[in-house]
Amino acid sequence: MEAKIGTRNIKSMIFKGIIVFFAFVITLPLIVVLLYIIKQGITQVNWTFLTHVPAPPGEKGGGIINALTGSFIMVLMASIVAVPVGILAGIYLSENPRTKLAYYSGLCVDILQGVPSIVVGIVVYFWVVKPIGGFSAIAGSIALAIMMLPIIIRSTEQTLKLLPDSLKEAALSLGIPYHRVILKVIIPCGFAGILSGITLSIARIIGETAPLLFTALGNNYFSLKITGQMESLPHVIFTYATSPYDDWHDLAWGASFILLLFVLTLNIVTKLLTRKWKIQL
Amino acid sequence: MITSPVFTWAGNCFVNKPPNFVENKRLELSNGQLKWETMFKLLLKVMSVLLVLIIVGVLITLIIESWPSITSQGIKYIWGKVWDPVQNIYGAYPFLVGTLLTSFTALIISIPFSYAIAIYLGEYNPKGWLSDLLKNTIELIAAVPSIIYGFWGLFVLVPLVRTLEMKLDILPYGVGVFTASIVLAVMIIPYGASLGITLIRMVPSPLKEGAYALGATRWEVIRNVIMPYTRSGLFAGVLLSLGRALGETMAVTMLIGNTTAVADTFKNVFFGPGNTMASVIANEFAEADHTLYLSALIELGLVLFVVTVIINMIGKRIITRVTKS
Numbered sequence A: 001m002e003a004k005i006g007t008r009n010i011k012s013m014i015f016k017g018i019i020v021f022f023a024f025v026i027t028l029p030l031i032v033v034l035l036y037i038i039k040q041g042i043t044q045v046n047w048t049f050l051t052h053v054p055a056p057p058g059e060k061g062g063g064i065i066n067a068l069t070g071s072f073i074m075v076l077m078a079s080i081v082a083v084p085v086g087i088l089a090g091i092y093l094s095e096n097p098r099t100k101l102a103y104y105s106g107l108c109v110d111i112l113q114g115v116p117s118i119v120v121g122i123v124v125y126f127w128v129v130k131p132i133g134g135f136s137a138i139a140g141s142i143a144l145a146i147m148m149l150p151i152i153i154r155s156t157e158q159t160l161k162l163l164p165d166s167l168k169e170a171a172l173s174l175g176i177p178y179h180r181v182i183l184k185v186i187i188p189c190g191f192a193g194i195l196s197g198i199t200l201s202i203a204r205i206i207g208e209t210a211p212l213l214f215t216a217l218g219n220n221y222f223s224l225k226i227t228g229q230m231e232s233l234p235h236v237i238f239t240y241a242t243s244p245y246d247d248w249h250d251l252a253w254g255a256s257f258i259l260l261l262f263v264l265t266l267n268i269v270t271k272l273l274t275r276k277w278k279i280q281l
Numbered sequence B: 001m002i003t004s005p006v007f008t009w010a011g012n013c014f015v016n017k018p019p020n021f022v023e024n025k026r027l028e029l030s031n032g033q034l035k036w037e038t039m040f041k042l043l044l045k046v047m048s049v050l051l052v053l054i055i056v057g058v059l060i061t062l063i064i065e066s067w068p069s070i071t072s073q074g075i076k077y078i079w080g081k082v083w084d085p086v087q088n089i090y091g092a093y094p095f096l097v098g099t100l101l102t103s104f105t106a107l108i109i110s111i112p113f114s115y116a117i118a119i120y121l122g123e124y125n126p127k128g129w130l131s132d133l134l135k136n137t138i139e140l141i142a143a144v145p146s147i148i149y150g151f152w153g154l155f156v157l158v159p160l161v162r163t164l165e166m167k168l169d170i171l172p173y174g175v176g177v178f179t180a181s182i183v184l185a186v187m188i189i190p191y192g193a194s195l196g197i198t199l200i201r202m203v204p205s206p207l208k209e210g211a212y213a214l215g216a217t218r219w220e221v222i223r224n225v226i227m228p229y230t231r232s233g234l235f236a237g238v239l240l241s242l243g244r245a246l247g248e249t250m251a252v253t254m255l256i257g258n259t260t261a262v263a264d265t266f267k268n269v270f271f272g273p274g275n276t277m278a279s280v281i282a283n284e285f286a287e288a289d290h291t292l293y294l295s296a297l298i299e300l301g302l303v304l305f306v307v308t309v310i311i312n313m314i315g316k317r318i319i320t321r322v323t324k325s
Helices: A005-025 A027-042 A047-051 A065-096 A101-114 A116-133 A137-161 A165-173 A178-189 A192-203 A233-243 A244-277 B021-028 B031-077 B091-124 B131-145 B146-167 B175-201 B205-212 B217-249 B252-257 B266-271 B276-287 B291-324
Strands: none
Touching: A005 A027, A005 B091, A005 B217, A027 A244, A027 B131, A027 B146, A047 A065, A065 A101, A065 A137, A065 A178, A065 A233, A065 B031, A101 A137, A101 B031, A101 B205, A101 B217, A101 B291, A116 A137, A116 B031, A116 B217, A116 B276, A116 B291, A137 A192, A137 B031, A165 B217, A178 A192, A178 B031, A192 A244, A233 A244, A233 B146, A233 B252, A244 B131, A244 B146, B031 B291, B091 B131, B091 B175, B091 B217, B091 B266, B091 B276, B091 B291, B131 B205, B146 B175, B146 B252, B175 B217, B175 B252, B175 B266, B175 B291, B205 B217, B217 B276, B217 B291, B252 B276, B276 B291
C-alpha cells in the first residue's frame, strides 16, 4: 500500500481491462462454431434432406428423415418415463427435505448429474440390451431418461420450494386431501418452473451421443420399430462426420444445423419460462 | 373449542402435534380419498427410492461386469502400459495419462476465463443488458452438444493445429491431446463460471464497502476481500468442471486420435494422438468380442464413475458449506 494512488488506480484499470478481455474473448469460439455450422449446414437443408433416408456414399442427395423420427421417438419415450418420475421425486424432495430418504435421494441426484454419459450407456447396455438380445430404441430411451432425471428433479424441487407455505396450508385447511393439494394447487402454481426444467432436460439429451452408442446404435434405414435399432440426430452426425466421404460430411453438417436449431430453440423457450420464475438450474 | 393450534409446517407433519387435530380431519375425508392420499404419498417415496436404486444399481452392475478383469488383471491394471486385447493383457495406464492430461490442460486453459467471467459478471457488471447478453452466451456454450464441438474441431481446429505443429517442427497429426484439450476447455468454462458468479455476488457488501472506505481501489477490493472470501467456492467450481472434463466423451473421441500406444517424449504425448478412458470405451465397446476384453473396458467405466462421483461429492460439499455460512 506504499504506492501512490495514481499507480494503484492504473493497476486497477489494467486489471479491469484484463478481466473484460478474458470475459468477452470466450464468446468468440461460440460465435465461430455457430457461424461455421450455420454456414455449412444451411445450404444442405431442403425438402429432400428432411424427407429422405441417407444416400449411399458417392450418390448425391439423401436426407436424415430416419434420424429425425428416431430422435423424436426416443426423446418422446424418454420424456414419458422421466417426466412423471422426476416430478414426483422432486415433489418428495421439496416436501420432506429433512428425512433420511430425502438426504440419500438428493445425494443420488447430485451423483446422477455428474455421471459421465458413457457410463450410463454401458449400464443400460447390461440392463436392457443384453436381456432383450439386441440394440433397441427402448434401451436408448431409458439411457436418455436417466440423463433427464436430475435436471427435472432439481428444477421441480427448486420451483416448489419457492412457493409460499401458506398456499398449501390454506388448501389443506379447507379439508382437501394431500394428493389433490399437490396436484391441483401446488403443481399448477409451479407449472412454468417445472416445464422449464423439462425443456432444459430435453435440450440436454437431444444432443447426447455417448449413451446411444451402445443402446440404440444407429440405422441407415427408416424405422419406427421401437424394439429395433434406431438412428438419432447426434449419432448420424458422429457416423457421417468420421466417415471418409464428402457427401456424408455434407449430410452431417446439415444434421448438425438441425440439431443446433432444436437445442437453441429449446434453450430460448427455457429462458422465457425461467424469466418468470427466478430459478437457478 | 380449538384454541388456534400453534404448528409449524415441516414436511407434511405437524411438529407440535395438537391432540387429535390431524386424526379428526382425516376422519372427515371419505375412505376413497384417504386411500388415494396414502397411495400418493407412497408413490412419492417409491420414486425417491428409485433414484437411490438407480445409483446403487449402476455401481453394482459396473462391479459385477468388470469382476473378471478385476480378478485376472489385479492392481497392475492401473499402471500396466500394454493394452493388448488379443493376448488378454490390459493396462489402463495410457488412458489414465490421456484422461488426466487432457482434463488438466483443459482446466488450466479454462480457469482464467471462468474466473474472469465470474469476476466481471459478479462484481464489475452484475446487471444490465450487456451482462445479460454475456450470461446467456455463456449458458449457450454449455448448451451446444459435444458432438457439434467435436465435428467443428475435426474440420476447423485440426487443420489449424496441424499448421501450428508444422511450424513447431512436430509430427503434424493435427488430432491429439492438445487439440482435444482446447475444445474441452471451451466446453467446461460455463460450469466453473456460473458457480463463481453466484458466489461473488454473495459477498456481503459491508465487507466491500469497508475496504472502499479505507481507500482501496477496485482491484485491491477484489484481491483482498472478494478473492479470499470466495476462494473455496471457486475451487469447488473448478472441481465440478474437472468432473465434467473427465467424463466428456464425444468431442474428445473425435479429436484425440485414438491410439493405445504411449509416446516416448512428453512433447509427443502432448501433441500426438492419445486416448482417454471415455474415448476407449466409446471406440472399443462394440467391438469387444470376448468377456475379458469387455470387462476390462467396463473396469475403465467403473474407475471413471468412482472418480467423477468423488470429485463431484467434494465439490458439492464445499458449495453447501460455503452457501450456508
